[in-house]
Amino acid sequence: MAFMIAQRAFIKVYLITMVEQHRGYGYQMLEDLRRDFKALGYAPPQSEIYRALHELVQQGILYRTKQLKGNDPKVDFQEIVLYHFTSDGEEKAKLYKKQVKTDLDRCLGMLNKAVSDNF
């Protein structure tokens, strides 16, 4: 058992939730995570987010599609990467989130205990 929850697991849970909410745009997920945590002084590293997405694809939870950003390919060739659940991905994701929830609760217990024992 690690001391605290792993950054990778923490990020994966957020990515799953974003896909659940149909917000599975590759680059936008990165931007959203950074914006949401800025006030808490945490900047999720880009490399961690891309590794987390890669793992979710490897685990058979997500798959990728690409679409052009603009409507006119002559004007805008930029591709957007989109993430979706595989056929049994949403179920697998729920199980994974459940495991991570247990670890989040364990960590909250340890940190709350440390505050009450030492301060």
Added chain:
Amino acid sequence: MAFMIAQRAFIKVYLITMVEQHRGYGYQMLEDLRRDFKALGYAPPQSEIYRALHELVQQGILYRTKQLKGNDPKVDFQEIVLYHFTSDGEEKAKLYKKQVKTDLDRCLGMLNKAVSDNF
């Protein structure tokens, strides 16, 4: 800024509190920490605890003394290592704890946010 609080800092705060409470017995601190966290599924590694004590000595916060365990040295030669605050150690320790408290609060904020955002 690291993702979560470092194990070393977490342990150092507990060791400082134990010395504040006049419970600065080397081996007993290790035993107490292990007992207190057993229910939470965390076993502070012995090596981490000894490195944390070493750092607190290096930082000029604590110093060590030794005493024999039994009253009769002919019967029991086992030495006990005791930790005490240096003359300005308690003040330095308070400052250190204050820094760690800030980080504990930051981590609690992140974990509570993750629970409310994803569950």
